[in-house]
Structure formats: C-alpha cells, structure tokens
Amino acid sequence: MPLALPALTVALPTHERWFVESQAAGDWSFFFSPLPLVLTAAVVAVTIAWRLVALRVDRPELPFLKRLGGLVPWIPRLLGIHLGVALLALAATGAFITPSIDHLEGVGGNALLLVEAALGIWLITGWQLRTAAALVLMLAPALALVAGWTALGESANLAAVAAFLVVVPPGPDAHGEAHPSRAELQWALLWLRLGVGTALIVLAFSEKLTNPGMAIDTLERYPALDVFALVGINVSPEAFVAIAGATELLFGLLVISGAFPQVAVLVAMVPFNATLLLFGQTEMVGHLPVYGVFLALLVYGSNAETAGAVRWLPSRVAHRAVPAVAA
Numbered sequence: 001m002p003l004a005l006p007a008l009t010v011a012l013p014t015h016e017r018w019f020v021e022s023q024a025a026g027d028w029s030f031f032f033s034p035l036p037l038v039l040t041a042a043v044v045a046v047t048i049a050w051r052l053v054a055l056r057v058d059r060p061e062l063p064f065l066k067r068l069g070g071l072v073p074w075i076p077r078l079l080g081i082h083l084g085v086a087l088l089a090l091a092a093t094g095a096f097i098t099p100s101i102d103h104l105e106g107v108g109g110n111a112l113l114l115v116e117a118a119l120g121i122w123l124i125t126g127w128q129l130r131t132a133a134a135l136v137l138m139l140a141p142a143l144a145l146v147a148g149w150t151a152l153g154e155s156a157n158l159a160a161v162a163a164f165l166v167v168v169p170p171g172p173d174a175h176g177e178a179h180p181s182r183a184e185l186q187w188a189l190l191w192l193r194l195g196v197g198t199a200l201i202v203l204a205f206s207e208k209l210t211n212p213g214m215a216i217d218t219l220e221r222y223p224a225l226d227v228f229a230l231v232g233i234n235v236s237p238e239a240f241v242a243i244a245g246a247t248e249l250l251f252g253l254l255v256i257s258g259a260f261p262q263v264a265v266l267v268a269m270v271p272f273n274a275t276l277l278l279f280g281q282t283e284m285v286g287h288l289p290v291y292g293v294f295l296a297l298l299v300y301g302s303n304a305e306t307a308g309a310v311r312w313l314p315s316r317v318a319h320r321a322v323p324a325v326a327a
Contacts (some may be wrong), residue, residue: 160195
C-alpha cells in the first residue's frame with residue numbers, strides 16, 4: 001500500500017483499445033477492492049486540496065511562463081488545426097473519431113469517413129469554424145450508433161475542442177486572432193475542461209478500473225509500460241492497473257478543476273509524451289486534440305488576464321425576493 005500513493009505520478013496512461021483486442025468493461029468487483037478504492041479516495045482528496053489551494057492564488061503559478069500568454073489570441077485557431085489534423089489523419093487510416101473504431105465497412109462507413117475527412121480539412125482552413133465545429137459535435141450520434149456510449153465518453157476530448165470553437169471561434173482576419181468576452185472565454189474553457197476531463201475519467205474506468213483483464217493484457221504485450229520494473233520495483237499487474245487507472249482519474253479531475261493549470265499540464269505531458277516512444281503515430285494522432293487542449297490551458301493559464309477563467313466554475317446566485325411595501 002505505501003508504494004501506491006507516490007506512484008500516482010509515474011504510471012503511464014495509455015489507450016488499451018487502440019493497441020489490443022477490445023474487451024467489455026464492467027468488472028466493478030476490481031474497482032471495489034481495497035487498493036483501487038484507497039487510490040480513488042486519495043485522488044479525490046488531492047483534487048479538492050489542489051483546487052482549494054489554487055483559489056488562494058490570484059496569478060499564474062509559474063511566472064516564468066508568462067511569454068506563453070502572448071499566444072492567447074491565436075489559441076482558437078491552433079485548436080482548430082489540432083482537431084482538423086486529427087480528424088483528417090484518422091479518416092486517412094480508416095478510423096472514425098478514435099483509432100479503435102477502424103472497422104467501418106460499406107457505403108455508410110465510407111460516407112462517415114468522408115465526412116470526417118471533409119470536416120478535418122475545413123477545420124484546418126480556419127474558415128467559419130463555428131459551423132464546422134458544430135458539425136463535428138453532430139457526429140456524436142453516429143459514433144454512439146456504431147461503437148456505443150462508452151466510446152462516446154472516451155472520445156469526449158474531441159467534442160471538448162469542438163464545443164470550445166463553437167463558443168470562441170477564430171476571428172475573421174487572416175491569422176484568426178480572437179478576442180472573446182470574458183464570459184465567452186469562461187464558458188468555452190469550462191466545456192474544454194469538462195470534455196477532456198470526462199474522456200480521461202471514462203477511460204480510467206472503461207480500460208482499467210473496471211476492465212483489469214484488458215489492461216493486464218496490454219501490460220503483458222507491452223512490458224515497457226511497467227515503469228516500476230524499469231527502476232527495479234516489483235508491482236503486481238493488478239496493482240499496476242489500479243495505479244494507472246488512478247493516475248488517469250487524477251489527470252481528469254485536475255483538468256476539470258482548472259486549478260494550477262501550468263503545473264498540471266506540465267506534469268501530465270510527461271506520461272502523455274512518454275507513450276509516444278512506444279506507440280508512435282497512432283498514439284500521436286489519437287492524442288492530438290488532447291495536446292491542443294493542454295496547450296490552450298497552459299497558454300490561458302500563463303496570461304494574467306485569462307488565468308482566472310481557466311479555473312472558473314459557474315455558481316448559483318441566490319436571489320432573495322423583496323416584497324413590495326405600500327407607501
């Protein structure tokens with residue numbers, strides 16, 4: 001048990017369905033065993049503490065990154081490129097929305113891939129991206145139909161980028177410079193965080209915490225994922241799966257919290273980039289929208305004027321009715 005908590009930051013999250021035969025999730029008995037429950041409780045506690053501390057800091061936590069804040073006006077344009085390249089690359093490899101959905105056949109399947117490719121090209125052009133992003137969101141029913149609701153949740157990162165672009169599209173000039181209102185930026189970043197965080201949380205459960213069989217199969221096929229073995233620490237496959245799932249869950253909750261985005265992104269980029277060495281092109285294409293989101297959170301979090309919008313959450317304001325008093 002003492003080994004598990006410090007290991008939360010080093011287990012490498014990966015998308016098992018992209019590289020091994022898919023298996024149905026739903027083994028909740030594994031999640032409700034002691035180690036996953038303890039790790040989940042620790043993750044939730046860390047997230048709450050992380051946000052509470054962040055709320056006491058009214059400036060970017062890493063001032064030396066302030067130059068990145070100068071990219072703020074062009075983030076919508078860059079996000080459009082990330083999403084467009086991802087969709088185009090997926091369509092070119094015969095995959096729909098995610099690398100694991102590569103079994104589409106017939107006229108209907110080809111039509112979906114053509115639409116995906118066309119939307120990818122459209123997003124890259126930078127023209128009328130609000131409409132293009134809205135059409136990307138409209139692909140959700142098709143994805144749910146061909147792959148189920150779990151796949152829809154696992155792909156929420158693409159929907160997150162599209163939702164951001166619906167609220168804050170690039171500007172009309174040649175470079176796409178955007179200057180949204182504070183409210184628009186707050187809502188756009190909220191949808192961005194919710195989508196990516198949801199995808200990470202769903203993946204933590206669907207591929208690890210309730211699907212230990214598939215996760216262990218991945219570990220056996222790609223033993224290099226076991227970073228503990230690389231440093232001479234013996235961890236059982238079940239413990240590794242619990243730690244990896246908790247790590248992915250932690251990243252998802254931290255993204256949703258929006259707290260200390262500079263630190264959170266820099267830490268998360270380590271495992272997300274490390275898996276590129278093992279899985280190469282498929283991993284890179286599948287993670288392109290996530291990289292775009294990380295860039296957005298890092299840039300907005302590095303700008304003193306927009307950093308507060310990154311962690312913004314809507315609040316309910318109680319309105320007390322004041323009865324009229326007769327004169």
